Amino acid sequence: MENHYDLAVIGAGMGGIEVASRAAQMDARVAIIEHGKVGGT
Numbered sequence: 001m002e003n004h005y006d007l008a009v010i011g012a013g014m015g016g017i018e019v020a021s022r023a024a025q026m027d028a029r030v031a032i033i034e035h036g037k038v039g040g041t
Contacts (some may be wrong), residue, residue: 005031012038 007023009016014033020030032038 005029007031008033011019
């Protein structure tokens with residue numbers, strides 16, 4: 001099964017979460033890629 005996204009956000013810090021949230025509000029399919037904890041520093 002393939003997943004198709006409109007936007008991939010690298011990093012789930014404060015900026016990444018904001019961008020992903022705004023894009024999702026505009027009906028974009030968003031993937032967030034994060035190695036560590038969500039939320040940044």
